[in-house]
Amino acid sequence: MSMTAHGSAVETDATPDERRWRRRCLWALLLLVPLALAEQSYESVVTLLNNSDRLARDVAWGQAAEFGGSEWRLANLRAASGVPGLPPNAVPVLADFTVRVGDADLQGHWKVCMVMLIDAAGRRWLPSGAVSLKQPDDVQRCNSAMFSGAKNGDTLKISETFLVPKDATATIRPAVSLAGERPRYLRFQRPQG
Amino acid sequence: MGTDEKTMFATARSRIKAWIAAGAGSAAAIAVAGMMGAFGALHRPPAVLAPGQPIDTGQWLATPRRAYLSGEGAYGLPLKPGDRALVVEIELENRTAQSGKDYFDLLRPLTPIGEPDAKPFVVLTRDETMSPALQPGLPERMAYVWAMPDGSTPPKAVTLAIDGKVYKAQDNLYGTPGWFNRHELGTLTMPVGADATTPDLRP
């Protein structure tokens, strides 16, 4: 315990070697602090980026695409008419899919199954509960099909109903998103001919 | 072995030093905590509360009104055939600045009722709504309903512990405001009436 001449609280009887290392450590912080921040936030950033439907995979009309362990094909995209009690501007639209089950673990692969319509301006419509149209018995909704107990090779008919303004009906395209496949999603070409 | 002896003494001395330092530190901490009122809640005998009088529980101004047995479902709650229900009615006024329903922890029956630790249904007596949020400054009469299984002996009187909570402007984890530290304010004994015509208790 000797008193140093300059009496500083920190700089005491450090050897030149210690002083050199102290300097090196301080410089290293310049690199280490940003690195630590990057490491800390890496996982959150990846989760954030992967949690949205960003990368569209276009599927031509009539083609099937493998998605979430099954083969998805757009069967039809049609407007329903004569539905009472809707705003004058609203058109009910049905998107029908046929899905060949490739992996029967639907509850695992189809988590947060979302069918949507996307128009040319990038607006997105989710299925609407405001209209319920009569459908044949073998037609299911995406989320109910998850629990249907379908086996490998089965073909499911999936249909969702939307409510879309008239001006959007000319450009809307159906799309399918599954939590396990994000950020990729399927975007189907509209029915041709 | 002169050097060994020396180090032994040195370590013993430093150990004593450490003890003294630690002891002084703890004493200082306890003294500071005491000054900040940490022991205010110790050794305070539980208060005996009276029905018909408002009790400030922090979030609520609670006025116990009456207790009675109900043969059929009380306030729209279905009962199993043969079962009865113990109903405790309390007027609650939300003292906080926002709508809330943190009133499930308010009452703890000390008299055994049916299943131990059975949670009561809490119903708005005005229109039988199940546990709605209550609005600030608008007192409402609420019914706490415990189902009493067939065969259990109905108590002549029910003793309840009334619990309160403390407001913290910042909690220790997120620094957000909230109500914490549930503690007993006192006990309350109410005679149990025979049916729903039981009148309100007067203080």
Add this chain to the structure above:
Amino acid sequence: MMRRLANIGLLLAAAVLCYGLQTTRPHYADLIAPIPVYGNLKDDVALRTFTVRADAVTFACTLAIEQFGRRRLLTTGGVWAIVTVALSAKDSTTTIAAATWKGPGGLLYDTTERLSLAPGMPPVTVQPGLPGKGRLVFEIRPDEASEATLLVSEARYFALDSQAHIALGPIAVRPDGLPEGTVETFDLSKDL
């Protein structure tokens, strides 16, 4: 000795600095608090995902509601405040689930939980290009009616998103303490 004093001084300075930061810096709750977007009655208030406009405020002593095929009357110890709002989604289907009546005294009244199944009650889902209407019902103290603010957001609890703060303006008080224009019964079963 000098050095020890210097160390203690440094420690004290650090404590003062920390205390200063603790008292002057915004708290976590403030940092992630809703981002207000201000407006008045009948203004379109554009939030991140939807636009809301408060069209009218009505006060009532009793609410009438059709529930499970029978008509019920809902009384209150205060007064019912019914706000009709117009809602439109920006670029994707949006569900608006939370509204709060903030009285002049700062009391926060959430939409009532005493009724459901009536038309226009939150949560209200709106589709892009298809504006909709909502009816927000609050049970408030009569003295919290004037100069109130309506807060509207997608969810009750959220971080780093916008919230509409709509000033509802002054409302005169009747001799009986209720707001001017309070109706006896407001029928909630009729469509908006």
